[in-house]
Amino acid sequence: MAKSKFEYVRDFEADDTCLPDCWIVVRLDGRNFHRFSEQHEFKKPNDDRALQLMTRCAQTVMQELEDIAIAYGQSDEYSFVFKKKTRWFKRRASKFMTHVVSQFASSYVFYWKDYFKDQQLLYPPGFDGRIVLYPSNQNLKDYLSWRQADCHINNLYNTVFWMLVQRSGLTPVEAQDRLRGTLAGDKNEILFSEFNINYNNEPLMYRKGTVLIWQKVNEIITKKIKLPKEAEEKEVEVTRTKTKVVPLHCDIIGDQFWEEYPEILAEDR
Ligand code: DGT
Numbered sequence: 001m002a003k004s005k006f007e008y009v010r011d012f013e014a015d016d017t018c019l020p021d022c023w024i025v026v027r028l029d030g031r032n033f034h035r036f037s038e039q040h041e042f043k044k045p046n047d048d049r050a051l052q053l054m055t056r057c058a059q060t061v062m063q064e065l066e067d068i069a070i071a072y073g074q075s076d077e078y079s080f081v082f083k084k085k086t087r088w089f090k091r092r093a094s095k096f097m098t099h100v101v102s103q104f105a106s107s108y109v110f111y112w113k114d115y116f117k118d119q120q121l122l123y124p125p126g127f128d129g130r131i132v133l134y135p136s137n138q139n140l141k142d143y144l145s146w147r148q149a150d151c152h153i154n155n156l157y158n159t160v161f162w163m164l165v166q167r168s169g170l171t172p173v174e175a176q177d178r179l180r181g182t183l184a185g186d187k188n189e190i191l192f193s194e195f196n197i198n199y200n201n202e203p204l205m206y207r208k209g210t211v212l213i214w215q216k217v218n219e220i221i222t223k224k225i226k227l228p229k230e231a232e233e234k235e236v237e238v239t240r241t242k243t244k245v246v247p248l249h250c251d252i253i254g255d256q257f258w259e260e261y262p263e264i265l266a267e268d269r
């Protein structure tokens, strides 16, 4: 087909191909979820419905898009790690980022009622996205460790903060003053001595966030089959192996996780 005289405008498109052999990480984060969580009466500091909805959306992203090896989420954010060898959309950064964020955002609205039941969605939420390339496995592990450490620091702070406000009746400003300059050990001590809470017994989902990985799971399904010599169809149970996105709430900072699931970082993927 002959080209129109307008074709030259294509040359204005910037090349945003991701470097070869690098892990491609897309992180998204809820826009102004400080307000969104207030308006939708999220439980403080952790709302199971909100966290589980985030994970449902992230599972959808992994299932719908290509080549995501692992995802990690906490609070109003999720990170998606594409395999270093992926050829999806010729490794164009804008394609990765926009597909991840739009699929996530539409899923958030689509699945909202499954988690929030009678709590109406009051306005359309938005998410920002960014893309970062990590050249080595160590860089990638350190990135994920950074996000999980952030989860821990924020959750410990928020857990004590809301105890001081909700149980001890401090104002938010008083609670903030009380916690200024305290170390992790001090916060653990306040929780234990004043509220009889052992932080280590708080739910893993709050303390560790959520890791999503692909796992083979056996499913038993019933199939209708027709045997040649019998007139009627018969129902039989068959076991099928499927690869599913599975949520874990475990430590990913230490080596144990990576030793247990070596296929995540395997070179040929
Ligand atoms: P941004 O990301 O710059 O547009 O602004 P925000 O407000 O989203 O700030 P960000 O992402 O640093 O902090 C996340 C906010 O979301 C924070 O205000 C707490 C809120 N949030 C996230 N998960 C929960 C939850 O489970 N319960 C409650 N109450 N709030 C949550």
Ligand code: MG
Pocket (backbone or CB within 6 Å): 029
């Ligand atoms: Mg932010």
Ligand code: MG
Pocket (backbone or CB within 6 Å): 029, 030, 031, 032, 033, 034, 076
């Ligand atoms: Mg946010």
Ligand code: MG
Pocket (backbone or CB within 6 Å): 029, 030, 075, 076, 077
């Ligand atoms: Mg955030």
Ligand code: MG
Pocket (backbone or CB within 6 Å): none
């Ligand atoms: Mg198109």
